[in-house]
Amino acid sequence: MSDGWNEIDTDLLVIGGGVAGSLAAIPALEAGLKVVICEKGRLLDHCGSVGCGVDHYLTVMDSGPEWDTPEFLIKHVPGLTDGIVDMAVTSKVIHQMPRILKKIESFGVDFKDPRIGDYYRLRSFGLPGTYHINFDGTDFKKLIGQQVRRGRATVLMRTMGVQLLIDDNRAYGALAFNFRTGEWFAIRAKAVMLAAGEVNRLSKNASGLAFDSWHFPYNTGDAHAMGYRAGAKLANMEFIESTLTPKGFSAQGLNALVSLGAYFVNKSGERFMFKYDEKGENARRAVLADAVVNEFLLGNGPIYVDLRHLPEDELDHMEATLQVDRYTMPAFYDQKKLNFREDLVEISVSEFSIRRSGVYFRGSGLAVDTNGETSVEGLFAAGDCATVSGGIAGAAVLGHIAGEGAVKRIHTSPRSLPEIDREAAGAIRAEAMGCLGRPDGMPWRELEDQTRQTVTDYVGVRRNDKGLRLALATLHALAEKEPTLQADDxxxxxxxxxxxxxxxxxxxxxxxxxxRKETRTRSAHRRLDYPETDDRNWRKFIIVERGADGPAVSTLTTDRPLADAFGRAPERGEADVGT
Amino acid sequence: MSAPESATHNPIDIDPGKCVRCDFCDWICPGDLIYHEDGNKEKLPVVMYPDECWYCGLCQSICPADAITIIFPEEMIHNKTDVVSLLGKVVK
Structure with a gap:
């Protein structure tokens, strides 16, 4: 290979082999196209956020009752998102949910509960129906990975995409490196799919361990960053997401707890959730987290989850499925010598993520149109790095939509791929490898620790103008130090x-x-200096993109789809986005 | 070395008496923490970056010899952090 580059030409390049990336690869493989996947993990069957398993899947099924129709759920989405949501993309995602569910079942995933021989569906997080299928998804990702491998995708494992290749606002590939072998790849593609998940390791949590996070700590906003640098527009980046976790272990499992009927109580034994929402423990995640934040600030901590009132069969079910979302949860309780059948479980507010601010369908990340395409032509996004996000189901459905969108883009764009600017690519590689020969440089941990402390103190659940400006000054100063970062290997x-x-x-x-000079969705964006929600002025998306001197911000009213800000001519038939 | 002091806790305990020196734990770790030379039947896998563990237990779940135990550190098991300290500072 010339200049030490491994050069690959393909049709679709997917960055991130989790659920969204894998579901995007499938339509391209079905269309007979060549697909390359860059993935930081080693096994496609076990990589990404749910490589360990998943125990719930949000979907409409069109099973008969009105609540189970796409139209019913769509009608409730503005309320679920406090009015900040891209309805064009969300409507398409919800309409396609039943179809993608059947498709995933065809890969061998069994969503049915063997106890009842049917789907076991539960209500949670403020949704207006029992949309969550509770299931044993231990092999969920394995079966999806097998489907991708059957399609003969080229999977570059332990390989990180670091820089998109862009020509005239058109994506044509990426540079990537394998962090086990040190091989560098220059990959040209007719379309590129970003599916690298949300942003974690962003703020501090109770244990103080950066990698002890509710969500996958190896998802670090790489798609957001690559897209931003390539000129793509992002939206909803102001919102934070947090959850409630056993104190000391930031793990998944809140959905199972609340949908099975857990109570939250404060230090006085008071069941306080109804003070904050008429749905009590069944309120949206953002509301649950906000209520606990408030209780702590009122001096009502410690806060506990109480399961002791639940019937034995529900507790048995919980115990039996405790390890599905997080395999080590039983070991944690064992080592803690805590029995949730008899003891209260002390909880904490988790660290913050940039994901979907504790509500369904309002993703924080790369703005996409109804084909999953970003404002950069040929660049697609899905999953928790895109502006419509709905957990694993959202990742699967938008992933598949974006995969089909990419196929369409590949077929309608016959132009040949640009030549890679070898000098620019060489400079990026040299800059990266320079980190290895800089023993006195700034350790990456230091950059991260200072970022986390800044976010925790000034960009978290109690924001104001002065604090945010202080945070920005610190974050800008840290950016100046990035050229001195060092790595041991x-x-x-x-x-x-x-x-x-x-x-x-x-x-x-x-x-x-x-x-955003208002408060919206409680502590997902609480401005102490603007404590009220201001629909008249701020029922708007805040869009951010790379400007001449750093991030450039604009707004768009939410009665229009984000794609209206792209400046791309709509395709014929695009107006009919609801179907 | 850039590793913080908490790196001294090893979350992934590999029993040398049980380990069959396969490559599964290296392959499955989502954080690229565990290193084992492919096919080397003599050497044990090494936990290279213990402070970057997610405590997901995928290594334990896939181990064919039941040789791995996940050990939570004291700050996770008996956490003493004041949660209010995580809820921000108000700049007047």
Whole structure:
């Protein structure tokens, strides 16, 4: 290979082999196209956020009752999102849910509960129906991975995409490196799919361990950062998401707890959730987290989850499925010597993520149109890095939509791929490898720790103008130090890239938080200096993109789809986005 | 070295008496923490970056010899953090 580059030409390049990326690859493989997937994990069957398993899946099924129709759920989406949501993309996602559910079942995933021989569906998080299928998804990702491998995709494992290739606002590939072997790849593609998940390791949590996070700590906003640098527009970056976790272990499992009927109580034994929402423990995640934040600030902590009132069969079911979302949860309770049948479980507010602010369908990330395409032509996004996000189901459905969109883009864009600017590519590689020969440089951990402390103190659940400006000054100063970052080895070089993505996303969050002069969705965006929700002035998307001097912010009223800000001519038939 | 002090806790305990020196834990770790030379039947896998563990237990779940135990550190099991300290500072 010339200049030490492994050069690959393909049709679709997918960055991130989780659920969204895998579901995007499938339509392209079915269309007979060549697909390359870059994935930081080693096994496609076990990589991404649910490589360990998943226990719930949100979907309409069109099973008969009105609540189970797409139209019914769509009608409730503005209320679920406090009016900040791209209805064009969301409507398409919800309409396609039953179809994608059947498609995933065809891969061998069994969503039915063997106890009842049917789907076991539960209500949670303020949704207006029992939309969550509770199931044993231990093999969920494995079966999806097998489907992709059957389609003969080329999977580059332990390989991180670091830089998109862009020509005249058109994506044509990416540069990537393998952090085990040190091989560098220059991949040209007719379409590129970003599916690298949300932004974690962003703020501090109870344990103080950066990688002890509710969501996958190896998802660090790499898609957001690559898209931003390529000129793509992002939206909803001002909102934070947090959850409630057993104190000391930031793990998944809140959905199972609340849908099975857990209570939350404060230090006085008071069941307080109904003070904050008429749905009590069944309120939206953003409301649950906000209620606990408030209870702590009122001095009502410690806060506990109480399961002791639940019937034995529900407790048995919970115990039997405790390890599905997080395999080590039973070990945690064992080592803690805690029995949730008899003891209260002390909980904490988790660290913050940039994901979907504790509500369904309002994703924080790369703005996409109804084909999953970003404002950069040929660049697609899905999953928790895109502006419509709905957990694993959202990732699967938008992933598939974006995969079909990419196929369409590939077929309608016959132009040949541009030549890679070898000098520019060489400079990027040299800059990266320079981190390895800089023993006195700034460790990536230091950049991350300072970013986390700044976000925790000033960009979290109690924001104001002065604090946000202070945070931005710190984050800008940290950016100045990025050229001095050092890594001990290739693995560390991957972390260098991740820490830079985290810092950039923190800067985008602080910038857009400063713009939104209101409070919306409680502590997902609480401005102490603007404590009220202001629909008249702020029922708008805040869009951020790369400007001449850093992030440039604009707004768009939410009765229009984000794609209206793209300046791309709509295709014929695009107006009919609801079907 | 850039590793913080908390790196001294090893979350992934591999029993050398049980480990069959396969490559599964290296392959499945989502954080690229565990290193084992492919096919080397002599050497044990090494937990290279213990402070970057998610405590997901995928390594334990896939181990064919039941040789891995996940050990939570004290700050996770008996956490003493004041949660209010995580809820921000108000700049007047």
């Amino acid at each position: 290739l693995h560390g070089l991957m972390r260098v890239y991740e820490s830079k993505s985290i810092r950039l996303c923190a800067e985008l969050m602080a910038t857009t938080s400063l713009t």
